[in-house]
Amino acid sequence: MEWNETIIGELKALWAEGLSTAEIGRRLGISKNAVVGKAHRLDLSPRPSPIRRTDRPQGAQAPAPRVTGPTLAPLPSGPQTIAAPTAPAATTVSPVAIKPVAPRRLAAVAPAAVARVSACCWPVGEPGKPGFHFCDGAAVAGKPYCAEHAQLAYVKIRDRREDAA
């Protein structure tokens, strides 16, 4: 697996969009283990794990009893709360992130652009092709897009169906 900057950017983008590891793996054509492993290595967001490792049958070393500090960091309303890969409630809004051509951020642009959560990450152009860039406008609070692109990204289901069909 070639983890060049582009694909790492894709991984980060999809990861940030709240997709499951398996889903990311499917989209990138790799296994979910690869996704998880790389994400872990990249120190990506420790997403809410469905499990809680109680015991270590393998190593069997009891790790230092972590002093359960109130390290609970409730993520602010980020993209991951709205970009569910599965079908959202019909009456609410739905990000087009579930569409085949999902707006996504690619780290190929610049680290700064990715780091700045407040910048609109609406893709302009074809990823990988010259001239491709992100809107980079001021993003709406809690959303990865600027007001203009947020309108495109978050459309009502009933409005979208004609468009999508």
Next chain:
DNA sequence: CCCTGATTCGC
């Protein structure tokens, strides 16, 4: 059984 993410460990 399907899904999920985390960790381990041979490579």
Next chain:
DNA sequence: GCGAATCAGG
């Protein structure tokens, strides 16, 4: 560094 195998919970 990589990721399959494995663990573990829903």
